[in-house]
Structures are given as C-alpha cells and as structure tokens.
Amino acid sequence: MSPIDTTGWERPLTKAMRPDGQAAFLDDYVAAGGYEGLACALRELEPAAVTRVVSDSGLRGRGGAGYSTGRKWSTMPLGADAPRPKYVVCNGDEMEPGSFKDRFLLSRNPHLVLEGIMIAGFAVQADAGYVFLRAQYDYPLACVERAIAEAYERGYLGADIQGSGFSFDIYLHESIGRYICGEASAMLNALESRRPNPRARPPHMTGAGLYSRPTVVNNVETFAAVPSIVRNGADWWKNLSVTGEGGTKIYGVAGRVTRPGCVELPVGTSMRELIEVHAGGMQPDYELRAVSPGGASTAFVTAADIDVAMDFGSMQKAGSRLGTGTLVVLDDRTCPVGMTLNLLQFFAQESCGWCTPCREGLQWSLALLRDIEQGRGRPEDLDLLQEHIWMMGSDKTFCDLAPGAMQPLEAALRLFRDDFVRHIEEGRCPYAPDEAPDGAPYGAPYAPTEAAPAP
Amino acid sequence: MSLSADELRELDAVLPHYPDRRAAAATAMRVVQRRRRWLSDEALADLGAYLGMSVEELDGLATFANMLFRRPVGRHIVLVCDSFACWSLGYAELREAIQTQLGVGLGETTADGRFTFLPIVCLGACDRGPAMMVDADLHGPVAPSEVGAILEAYA
Numbered sequence: 088m089s090p091i092d093t094t095g096w097e098r099p100l101t102k103a104m105r106p107d108g109q110a111a112f113l114d115d116y117v118a119a120g121g122y123e124g125l126a127c128a129l130r131e132l133e134p135a136a137v138t139r140v141v142s143d144s145g146l147r148g149r150g151g152a153g154y155s156t157g158r159k160w161s162t163m164p165l166g167a168d169a170p171r172p173k174y175v176v177c178n179g180d181e182m183e184p185g186s187f188k189d190r191f192l193l194s195r196n197p198h199l200v201l202e203g204i205m206i207a208g209f210a211v212q213a214d215a216g217y218v219f220l221r222a223q224y225d226y227p228l229a230c231v232e233r234a235i236a237e238a239y240e241r242g243y244l245g246a247d248i249q250g251s252g253f254s255f256d257i258y259l260h261e262s263i264g265r266y267i268c269g270e271a272s273a274m275l276n277a278l279e280s281r282r283p284n285p286r287a288r289p290p291h292m293t294g295a296g297l298y299s300r301p302t303v304v305n306n307v308e309t310f311a312a313v314p315s316i317v318r319n320g321a322d323w324w325k326n327l328s329v330t331g332e333g334g335t336k337i338y339g340v341a342g343r344v345t346r347p348g349c350v351e352l353p354v355g356t357s358m359r360e361l362i363e364v365h366a367g368g369m370q371p372d373y374e375l376r377a378v379s380p381g382g383a384s385t386a387f388v389t390a391a392d393i394d395v396a397m398d399f400g401s402m403q404k405a406g407s408r409l410g411t412g413t414l415v416v417l418d419d420r421t422c423p424v425g426m427t428l429n430l431l432q433f434f435a436q437e438s439c440g441w442c443t444p445c446r447e448g449l450q451w452s453l454a455l456l457r458d459i460e461q462g463r464g465r466p467e468d469l470d471l472l473q474e475h476i477w478m479m480g481s482d483k484t485f486c487d488l489a490p491g492a493m494q495p496l497e498a499a500l501r502l503f504r505d506d507f508v509r510h511i512e513e514g515r516c517p518y519a520p521d522e523a524p525d526g527a528p529y530g531a532p533y534a535p536t537e538a539a540p541a542p
Numbered sequence: 543m544s545l546s547a548d549e550l551r552e553l554d555a556v557l558p559h560y561p562d563r564r565a566a567a568a569t570a571m572r573v574v575q576r577r578r579r580w581l582s583d584e585a586l587a588d589l590g591a592y593l594g595m596s597v598e599e600l601d602g603l604a605t606f607a608n609m610l611f612r613r614p615v616g617r618h619i620v621l622v623c624d625s626f627a628c629w630s631l632g633y634a635e636l637r638e639a640i641q642t643q644l645g646v647g648l649g650e651t652t653a654d655g656r657f658t659f660l661p662i663v664c665l666g667a668c669d670r671g672p673a674m675m676v677d678a679d680l681h682g683p684v685a686p687s688e689v690g691a692i693l694e695a696y697a
Contacts, residue, residue, distance in 0.1 A: 181666045182663055182664060182666075183664065184625035184626050184627065184663065184664035184668075185625065185626065185627055185664065185668055186664070186666060186668075187664075187666045187667060187668045187669060189666070190666040190667065221666075222572075222609040223609075223621065223662060223665055223666075223675060224666070225677075225678035225679075225680075226678070226680065258559040260559075260568075260569065261569070261572060262568075262607075262609070263568045263571065263572060263603070263604075263607035263608075263609050263610050264607040264608035264609035264610070265606065265607060265608055266663060277568065278565070279565050280560075280564060280565050280566065280567035280568040280569075280603060281603075282602060282603060282606055283606070298561055298565070339668070339669060340669070341627045341668035341669045341671060342627060342630055342631070342668075343630070343631070347668070347669035347670070347671075348669045349669065379626070383625075383626065383664075413668065415626065415627045415630070415668060417630065418630070421630045425629075426626050426629065426630060429624070429625075429626045429629045430626050432624075433624075433625070433626075433663055433664075436663075437663065439606075
C-alpha cells in the first residue's frame with residue numbers, strides 16, 4: 088500500500104515534544120507556541136464562547152466513550168448563581184490493558200495537558216483542577232509535578248492568571264489503585280477518599296460531582312486537544328482528519344510488530360496504515376490474525392477489517408469501538424482463547440463488587456474460560472458463556488465494567504469459534520507446545536496465574 | 543509510635559489540596575506508606591487521629607486499594623505486568639524468570655526482606671512489553687535472561 092503523504096501535516100499534540108524523548112518542559116513548550124491557546128481564551132473569548140468553539144470542533148472524549156466534549160462542558164452551570172466551587176478533573180488513570188497513550192502525552196508533553204485543563208477551567212469558570220494519575224506512573228507523575236510548579240512560577244496558575252482576573256489551581260493526585268478508579272464517577276469518590284464504587288446517575292457530574300459540586304471530567308488526551316482548537320478554531324481542527332470526525336489523535340500499536348509505539352496521526356487513519364507503515368508490519372514469522380483496537384473493553388476485529396478507518400463511527404460499523412485507539416495485535420501463534428481468558432482474569436479481578444452481575448458473573452465466565460483453555464471445557468460451556476454475555480450486557484449492571492468485559496468475549500466467541508471448539512474437542516490448548524519444558528500439563532504455561540493476594 | 547515531624551510536615555503540605563481532612567485520607571496514607579513502606583495498625587491509628595477518622599474507615603479504603611500495603615513488604619517492590627499485550631509477548635517466561643531469581647512467587651517477600659513480588663494490571667507500556675517495574679523504574683521489553691542484572695541493581 089502507499090502511505091498517506093503526511094509531509095507538512097500539523098501535529099498539535101506532539102509538536103512541542105523533544106526529539107530526544109525527554110519531557111518538554113516550559114521553555115520547550117512555550118517555544119513551540121505553548122500557552123497561546125490559554126492566552127487567546129483569556130484575552131479574546133468569553134467562557135461560553137470557549138465551550139462553543141470546542142463544541143463546534145466536534146471533539147469527542149478520548150478516554151474511549153467518545154462523548155462530545157463541548158456538550159459536556161455546556162451543561163456546567165455558569166453565572167453568579169452557579170454553585171461554587173466548581174471543579175475540572177483530568178482522568179489519567181489509564182489502567183485498562185492495551186491503553187498506553189496517556190503515559191506518552193504526560194511524560195513527553197505535560198504542559199499541553201495542563202493548558203487544556205486550564206482552558207477547560209476558564210470555560211466552565213472552575214476554581215480548581217485535579218490531575219488524577221495512577222500510582223505506577225512514577226515518571227509521568229514527576230513530569231506533571233514539575234510542570235505544575237513551572238506553571239505557578241510563570242503565572243499560568245494561581246490568582247489572576249496573566250492579569251485576566253481568572254484564578255485557578257491545579258493539584259496532582261496519585262491514586263491508591265484499582266482499575267475502577269478510572270470510571271469517572273468512581274474517580275470522584277476516590278478523590279474524596281471514599282471507597283471508589285461508581286455513583287448512580289443522575290445526578291450528572293456536571294450538576295453534582297466532586298464534593299457534590301459541578302465537575303467536568305475528561306481524559307488526558309481530550310484536554311491535550313483543547314489548546315490548539317481554541318488557538319486555531321473549530322474549522323481548522325475539523326480539517327485535520329482524513330474522515331469526517333475532525334482532528335488528530337495519539338494512536339499506538341503493540342504486540343508482535345516490528346516497531347511498537349505511539350504516533351500522532353489524523354483521525355480516521357486506517358488500521359492497515361498504522362500497522363504496516365508506522366509499526367513496520369508484523370515481526371518475521373508472525374501473521375496478523377486480529378486486532379484489539381482500543382483497550383481491553385473493545386471487541387476484537389479480524390485481519391479482514393484492517394482497512395477500516397480508526398474513528399468512532401467506522402469502528403462501530405465494524406462491530407467494535409475506537410476506545411483509546413491504541414491497538415494490540417493478536418498474531419497467528421498466540422491462542423485467542425488464552426488471550427480472552429487473560430482479559431477476563433483482569434476484569435474479574437478488578438470488579439469493584441458493588442453490583443451482583445459483575446461481581447458474580449465475571450467470576451463464572453472466568454471459570455468457564457479457564458476450563459476451556461486448560462482442556463476441561465464441555466460443549467455446553469459455549470452456550471453458558473453466551474448467556475453470561477447477555478446477563479452482563481448494557482443496562483444490566485451498575486457501570487460499564489462488566490459490559491466492557493463482555494465485548495471482547497462476545498467477539499472472541501464469534502470470530503474464533505473454531506478455536507474454542509478445538510480446545511473442547513481435543514481437551515487441550517492446541518497452541519501449547521506438546522510438552523511444556525518443565526513437564527507442566529498442556530496449556531499451563533499459557534494460562535494467566537491466579538491473582539496473588541495484595542499484602 | 544506517632545506521626546514523625548517529617549510525616550507531619552509532609553501531611554500539612556498536602557492538606558490544602560483538599561477541602562477537608564478526611565478527603566485527604568488516600569493521599570495521607572500514601573505519604574506515610576512512602577516513609578514506612580507499609581501501613582501497620584499503629585500507622586492507621588496515627589493517621590486516624592490526625593484525620594479525624596476511625597481506623598476502620600481507613601482500613602476499608604486501604605484494603606480496597608492495590609497499592610496500599612497492610613502487611614510488611616520488602617525494601618523493593620517488583621511488579622510484573624500481566625496485561626494481554628505483555629501476556630502475548632512473553633509474560634509467562636518473564637514471570638518465571640523473576641520467580642526463579644527471587645525464589646518467591648507472586649504475593650511473597652524474599653526471606654532477606656529485599657524484594658516483594660507482585661502482579662500488576664497493565665502498566666500502560668504495551669509498546670515495551672513484556673514489562674516490569676522495580677520501585678519507580680519501568681523496564682521493558684525485558685528478556686528472561688536480563689532479569690538477574692536488573693534486580694541486582696536494587697540493594
């Protein structure tokens with residue numbers, strides 16, 4: 088295939104990044120046009136006008152759900168009667184397996200994320216922002232901590248920012264752990280030091296969020312998109328994409344490819360271009376079998392769908408979701424049943440236990456899958472798994488964790504049915520070596536371990 | 543034992559980030575764990591007195607979290623990423639190599655108190671899989687033969 092010619096294309100998310108891979112701090116960032124979006128908002132725009140530009144740009148949430156960012160902001164109460172304080176929360180929990188773009192942004196371009204949070208803060212007239220990062224992001228945490236300190240020093244944060252009369256603080260919060268903290272309403276509980284179960288909605292967070300005050304929660308990459316949109320306008324952003332959804336985004340490729348990594352490309356770039364051009368194709372002796380397009384909770388698509396554009400609409404038509412846009416390839420030598428088992432192990436372990444279908448159902452699905460992978464499966468187990476997919480479908484659980492877990496499972500049963508059947512008929516994992524080196528039973532080295540108890 | 547002067551100084555510095563003391567509980571537990579490595583019953587009692595919370599409330603939060611330790615841990619924490627990306631890139635062999643090197647399995651601490659070995663959900667380093675962390679350092683991709691040299695650096 089001939090790659091799309093990207094010479095001269097704008098890369099607003101990575102423009103300020105240093106070629107040496109080190110984090111771009113304030114001087115690098117300002118030299119690359121950083122904080123011009125904030126200046127533009129503070130000097131030239133009313134808060135509601137900032138939200139309008141973001142709405143017009145069509146920007147959709149980059150954490151995976153794809154909700155309109157401008158629409159979310161526009162439900163925040165404005166004006167003298169609005170409850171105070173108001174908050175902006177940046178979701179940098181990034182614990183969903185197969186998601187690795189926020190680490191890239193936070194550790195290479197932390198000021199871009201901060202500028203986006205500040206502009207959001209101005210647009211909704213918030214008083215403070217929290218950057219919520221997972222504990223294992225030690226390096227990104229250090230980068231953001233330094234960037235916040237620099238922003239205070241140069242007057243981009245604090246009282247009366249750049250003489251505008253707008254005051255705003257940003258605090259860094261390090262999570263004490265668990266995947267469920269990435270669910271926006273659970274994140275607010277975590278920030279309040281409450282047990283991080285998701286909250287019932289309504290009320291929506293923009294009405295009653297952190298400490299029951301109006302709160303807007305967006306993903307790291309969503310905030311990163313905001314400064315250039317405000318600086319250059321909605322039409323500019325819309326024209327960046329190859330398909331109609333507008334903008335660029337951070338895509339990533341991992342698995343048995345030649346050059347795994349992250350890259351900023353126009354929204355709508357095809358999976359083929361990502362894998363074959365940017366990731367250098369599959370490693371020798373490995374064939375592409377399927378793709379997990381955007382995190383553990385997105386349905387697999389097969390190699391037959393490789394020309395699908397990576398945008399929200401196209402991925403949905405292909406029976407999956409864009410999710411985070413960081414794809415993990417499944418090669419022809421890796422057991423798809425084993426990979427699905429690994430995914431279910433994750434979701435079952437990370438269920439917060441609040442609602443019954445998720446707490447119980449994921450454990451049962453996991454047990455069924457483990458039996459199949461380890462050669463103890465029965466033909467009727469496939470029907471039982473199908474029943475679990477129905478029982479943990481949308482609107483049957485308190486939050487989206489279990490329905491998210493069912494998406495790869497449903498796709499695996501549909502796309503790799505022959506593999507499931509072979510496991511059951513042969514009573515072993517057909518991908519396992521005939522005899523494991525240590526004499527372990529068939530399939531054993533391929534199965535994820537039981538979760539060890541936390542100390 | 544009560545909160546040390548250093549701990550109090552650090553706690554007083556983070557309190558203004560939160561509207562009230564109890565909202566700072568998660569961060570406060572991290573602050574104390576960073577200094578004491580794990581949260582003993584005494585540590586929770588000290589923090590409870592400081593935050594105006596019961597030990598039970600703090601324990602409810604601590605036992606839900608995967609990065610707060612309620613049992614003693616080693617001087618260094620070794621995490622092996624078990625995401626499906628790392629799994630497809632040699633997680634099993636990496637885990638095996640760490641286990642052999644340390645002589646303990648997941649969830650255990652070496653007899654000399656040097657390392658605690660724990661599983662971790664996706665480290666967000668899928669492009670560097672199979673990945674592991676030792677304390678604050680991310681390593682990846684790690685071949686099983688490199689595990690010895692990596693761990694050697696942590697005394």
